[in-house]
Amino acid sequence: MNAVAGSNEIYQESYAHRIWRHFEADAFARNGLRVVMALFIIAALAPFLANSHAILRIGDGRVTFPIFPSLEAIEWRFLLYVPLAGIVYLLRSRFSQRPGLSFSLLIGVIVLIEITLALTHPVNDPTNDRDRPASFKLMPFIPYSPIESTPDSFSPPSWKHLCGTDSTGRDIAARMLHGARTSLSIGFIAQSIALLVGVTLGGLAGYYRGWFDIGVSRFIEIMDCFPPLLLILVAISLFDSQNNMFYIMAVIGLTSWTGLARLVRGEFLRLSSQPFPQAARALGASDFRVIVRHLLPNALGPILVSATFGVASAILIESSLSFLGFGMQAPTPSWGDILSDARRYIDFAWWLAFFPGLAILITIMSYNFVGEGLRDAVDPRLKVK
Amino acid sequence: MTTYIIRRILLLVPTLFGITLLTFLLIRLSPGNAALLKGGGGEGGGRAMTAEVREQMIKLYGLDKPPLVAYADWVGRSLSLDLGESIVDHQAVTKKIAERLPLTISLAGSALVLSYLIAIPLGIAAALRRGKIVDRTISFVVFVLYSIPSFAAALFLILLVAGGDYLNLLPMYGADSLNAPEMSPLAWLWDRILHMILPVVCLTYASLASISRYARVSMLEALGQDFVRTARAKGLPERLVIFRHALRNALIPIITIFALELPALIGGAVIIESIFSLPGMGQLMFQSLDSKDEPVIMGITVLAAIVTLLSYLAADILYVVVDPRISYE
Numbered sequence: 160m161n162a163v164a165g166s167n168e169i170y171q172e173s174y175a176h177r178i179w180r181h182f183e184a185d186a187f188a189r190n191g192l193r194v195v196m197a198l199f200i201i202a203a204l205a206p207f208l209a210n211s212h213a214i215l216r217i218g219d220g221r222v223t224f225p226i227f228p229s230l231e232a233i234e235w236r237f238l239l240y241v242p243l244a245g246i247v248y249l250l251r252s253r254f255s256q257r258p259g260l261s262f263s264l265l266i267g268v269i270v271l272i273e274i275t276l277a278l279t280h281p282v283n284d285p286t287n288d289r290d291r292p293a294s295f296k297l298m299p300f301i302p303y304s305p306i307e308s309t310p311d312s313f314s315p316p317s318w319k320h321l322c323g324t325d326s327t328g329r330d331i332a333a334r335m336l337h338g339a340r341t342s343l344s345i346g347f348i349a350q351s352i353a354l355l356v357g358v359t360l361g362g363l364a365g366y367y368r369g370w371f372d373i374g375v376s377r378f379i380e381i382m383d384c385f386p387p388l389l390l391i392l393v394a395i396s397l398f399d400s401q402n403n404m405f406y407i408m409a410v411i412g413l414t415s416w417t418g419l420a421r422l423v424r425g426e427f428l429r430l431s432s433q434p435f436p437q438a439a440r441a442l443g444a445s446d447f448r449v450i451v452r453h454l455l456p457n458a459l460g461p462i463l464v465s466a467t468f469g470v471a472s473a474i475l476i477e478s479s480l481s482f483l484g485f486g487m488q489a490p491t492p493s494w495g496d497i498l499s500d501a502r503r504y505i506d507f508a509w510w511l512a513f514f515p516g517l518a519i520l521i522t523i524m525s526y527n528f529v530g531e532g533l534r535d536a537v538d539p540r541l542k543v544k
Numbered sequence: 545m546t547t548y549i550i551r552r553i554l555l556l557v558p559t560l561f562g563i564t565l566l567t568f569l570l571i572r573l574s575p576g577n578a579a580l581l582k583g584g585g586g587e588g589g590g591r592a593m594t595a596e597v598r599e600q601m602i603k604l605y606g607l608d609k610p611p612l613v614a615y616a617d618w619v620g621r622s623l624s625l626d627l628g629e630s631i632v633d634h635q636a637v638t639k640k641i642a643e644r645l646p647l648t649i650s651l652a653g654s655a656l657v658l659s660y661l662i663a664i665p666l667g668i669a670a671a672l673r674r675g676k677i678v679d680r681t682i683s684f685v686v687f688v689l690y691s692i693p694s695f696a697a698a699l700f701l702i703l704l705v706a707g708g709d710y711l712n713l714l715p716m717y718g719a720d721s722l723n724a725p726e727m728s729p730l731a732w733l734w735d736r737i738l739h740m741i742l743p744v745v746c747l748t749y750a751s752l753a754s755i756s757r758y759a760r761v762s763m764l765e766a767l768g769q770d771f772v773r774t775a776r777a778k779g780l781p782e783r784l785v786i787f788r789h790a791l792r793n794a795l796i797p798i799i800t801i802f803a804l805e806l807p808a809l810i811g812g813a814v815i816i817e818s819i820f821s822l823p824g825m826g827q828l829m830f831q832s833l834d835s836k837d838e839p840v841i842m843g844i845t846v847l848a849a850i851v852t853l854l855s856y857l858a859a860d861i862l863y864v865v866v867d868p869r870i871s872y873e
Contacts, residue, residue, distance in 0.1 A: 381562035384849040384856075388811035389829070393567070393845060396833040397574035475693055479815055482695050483830075498696060502819065505702050512703060516696035524691040531687075 178460060181536035188532020194525040202339040203241035206234045209301035209333035211287035218293030226299070229284045232276040237340055239272050303330035305337040306490040316510050323510035325500050335514055338492040342522065345408050345487075346474035352412025353473075354466050357419030358455075364420070365427025366450055375424070379417045387472075388479060390414050395485050407486055411473050419465050426458035460537035467533055471526035478519050494519050545864065552857055563849040564622075564842075565615060571838050572611040618842070628839035630832070637843040640828060647719060648817070648824035651740065652809045655747035656802060663752045664798065667759020668791065674764060682756070690753035694812055698746045698819045706742060715739050717821040743820045747812050751805045759798050766794035796867050803859030807852045 172180075182188050207214060212225040230238070247254065247265065254261045289302045301321065303309065309328035316323045322331035364375040382390075394410045430436065431454060439449050480486030481495025488496055494515040501511035609617070621628060627637035670682040706716040715721065721735050766772065767790050775789045776782075817826030825844060832840035 377558065377562065380559055381566060384559065384563055384807075384852045385845070386807040386811040386814075386848050386852065388814055389845055389848055390570075392814070392829070392833065393570060393841060397571060397836065397841075471691075478693060479695060483815065483818060498699065501699055505699055509703055512696065512699040516693070516700065519696060520688075520692050523693070524688065527687065527691055 174456075174460070178533070178536045182532050185532040185535060187528045188536075191525040191528030191532065194521065195529060198339055198522060198525070199241050199244075199343060201336060202343050203237040205336040205340060206230055206238070206299075208299055209303060209305065209330070209336045210299045211289055211302060211304040211307050212284070213288035213293070213296040213298050215295075215297040216288055216293050217295040218291075225286070225288055229282055229286075231282055232279065233340065233344075235276055236272070237344070243268065301330060301332050301336070303333045305329065305334045305492040307333075313504070313508055315508075322514045323508070325497070325508075325511060326504065331497065331510060331514055334492040334497055335494070335518055338494045338497065338515070339518070339522075341404070341481075341487050341491065341493040342474050342477060342495075342519070345404065345411065345477040346470045346526075349408045349411035349415070349473040349477070350466055350469045352409060353416040353419060353469055354462070356413065357416035358423050358462065360416070361420030361423030362427055362450060362455070365424040366431055366446070366454065368428075372424070375420065379420055382414070382417045385414075387414075388476065391476065391480065392483070392485060395480065404487060404491075407477065407480065411476050415469060415473065415476075419462065419469065422461055422465050423458060426461060427454055430454050430457050460533075464530055464534045464537055467526060467530035471523045471530065474519070474526070475523055548864070549861055552860065556853060556857065559853060560850065561619075563853070564619065564846050567842055567845045567849075568615045568618060569611060571841060572614070574836075627843040630837050630840050632832075632835050632837050632840075637839045640840060641825070641843055641847060644823060644825045644828045647822060648810075648813055648826065651743055651747060651816070651822070651824060652806075652813050654740070654744050655751065655809060656805060658744065659748045659752035659755055659805075660798075660802075662748075663755035664759050664795075666752075666756040667798075668763050668786075668794075670756070670760045671763035671767065672786065679760075683760070686753045686756050689749050690757075692749070694746050694750055695815050695819055697749065698742065698816060701742050701745065702819075714741055719822050739820075739822075743816045743822060746816050746819075747809060750812065751809060755798065755801065755805065758801055759794070762797045763790065763794040766790040769793070796863070799866070800859040800863045803852075803855040806855045807848075810848050810851070 182192075201208070206226065206229075210226055210229070212229045214224065214226050216223050216225055243265075250261075285307070287304070287307065288296055289298065303320075307329065309324065309330065311320075312324055312326055312328040314320050314324045314328075320330050320332065322335060324330055325334075360375050364372040391410055391414050394414070395407065398406070427450075436449050436453050439453050444453075477486055478493070478495035478498070481488065481493045482499045482502075484499060486495055487493040489500070497515040498512060498519075501508065501515070504511060618628070625638065627641075629636050630640060666682055666686070670679040673679045702716055705711045706714045715738060719736065719739050720732070721727075721739075724732055724735060727735060767786075769790075771793075772785060772790050775785045780789075813824065814826035814829060816822075817824045818830060821827070825848075828840065829844050831837075832844070
């Protein structure tokens with residue numbers, strides 16, 4: 160390849176491409192991303208990995224798949240949305256060709272899924288195919304449901320219960336696999352809420368400046384004065400919303416947008432004084448168009464970095480809340496809740512603390528590695544390694 | 545300089561109003577109130593109370609007033625440092641907080657000091673051997689520490705060294721042993737120190753991680769400055785270059801970030817106190833959240849926010865004081 164062609168190629172490389180290239184070169188970041196994706200896939204497949212219902216059962220003269228009718232709405236949600244995200248990722252080039260159509264299609268699919276799930280009733284089927292005789296049955300790898308109590312309580316890790324059991328004989332491995340769903344979805348959605356609020360408020364403050372900016376900046380200052388967990392604890396406990404997943408997501412999201420808003424405001428202040436948004440305005444572009452098509456894409460790198468770290472901290476907050484008894488609680492499986500159980504029996508039941516602690520550590524570390532990698536990729540000048 | 549400080553202090557006033565108003569509205573807009581909980585009218589299942597007495601209570605604590613009027617009342621009283629009295633046991637909120645405050649301060653304070661004492665040498669060591677195995681090891685270990693949730697670490701430490709299946713070196717719960725009142729002052733102090741080791745360790749390692757990362761970056765920046773090259777060029781021993789020229793300049797941003805660490809430390813102390821059953825502010829917070837003890841919740845939240853606010857201010861002022869190059873005139 161001659162020098163001219165080489166320089167041409169670099170010249171044509173898009174911003175997103177360059178970030179991706181830098182990101183991929185970092186082994187920690189690359190593997191962090193792999194772990195995060197694996198966690199989402201595990202969370203989606205959790206009902207097939209750990210369930211008391213057989214995947215395939217031949218008995219009573221019939222062939223049945225008992226696992227499918229037993230799936231709850233949230234399990235379907237993960238099972239459908241994770242592949243959906245994969246499809247969007249694979250079709251990303253088509254997506255950017257027809258953004259309008261693609262977005263309406265995507266929203267249509269999501270609405271369809273949600274309506275179907277809302278129409279189906281909660282299943283709550285306690286049958287267990289483990290002990291039910293059949294001429295042939297294919298059980299999941301871990302043949303226990305996360306909310307199912309077995310007679311052997313406090314059994315240490317063994318081949319029968321890979322991660323042991325808790326005080327009521329629930330299988331910890333099953334609870335861990337299903338608990339991944341709680342942590343990942345709360346982290347992801349809480350941060351999406353924070354992203355929406357932070358980018359909107361910060362963006363408008365940075366773009367319009369003036370009184371709105373002063374108001375938003377003051378409000379951010381006030382919010383930042385509350386120690387992170389304190390405000391969330393007050394909000395959750397006063398509204399009696401323990402164990403309500405959507406409320407917990409909302410509270411975490413609505414208390415953790417300030418960092419993003421500061422960042423977006425700063426970026427918008429910096430960008431809007433540059434010539435290109437002025438040129439766009441001179442060409443008659445509306446404020447909305449300038450913000451969404453010109454300013455936002457240029458601020459996307461730092462926003463993404465901050466959002467990645469934000470997901471890690473949202474997961475940490477969620478597990479702290481469950482641990483303190485303010486978040487998701489038993490029987491809903493959640494890593495923080497297993498740990499809070501561990502606290503009572505810490506003298507002898509080490510496995511209750513070890514496995515969920517490790518899971519939280521791995522998740523948060525992976526997200527942090529991805530965030531670090533992204534930060535270095537977005538702004539190589541900041542590279543500390 | 546003086547004008548800058550005065551302006552900053554005046555700007556505190558609207559922020560303080562915002563903090564108190566936000567907390568107040570949050571408490572007021574939530575369903576149910578302490579009188580209902582205490583009177584057994586809610587699901588809390590307190591003592592049975594006649595409707596008449598409950599009405600009296602609601603009047604007494606101003607729970608029937610519109611939120612903004614009640615807020616104005618609260619502000620009026622707070623200006624004379626009267627935060628009201630607890631609905632649960634009728635003790636003054638200031639007294640309740642004052643009883644708990646020393647423990648939380650000593651916990652967060654020793655964690656802060658300790659993390660600085662460990663983090664700065666770590667950061668410097670990493671910066672001096674940039675990219676070498678020492679730097680990589682320190683950076684990686686610090687990164688892992690940063691990702692461990694403090695409550696999980698606390699559980700493991702209890703399991704390993706405090707009376708679990710393994711070592712039994714340190715006490716598991718509480719701030720004092722049961723026989724603490726009969727101890728001599730020295731024995732009491734030793735006992736207290738033993739009880740505080742685990743909580744302080746748990747609180748220290750997380751802030752240690754972020755401070756040492758700052759220290760490393762800050763030291764690297766200082767080492768790249770022209771004056772360091774000049775110092776080397778004029779033949780100063782490396783030790784002097786590092787400690788007298790680079791380190792002094794690197795310390796400025798490191799010291800001022802204590803303000804950023806403080807809110808995290810207060811939040812962390814809430815969890816740690818709850819795990820180790822320490823009778824500090826965190827425990828008081830949980831008790832009052834359970835009983836919806838509005839004046840106490842209000843007092844603690846506002847106090848924590850004010851401490852944070854003041855530490856931000858202190859950091860900004862300190863920044864100007866220690867570095868004459870920065871001026872806000």
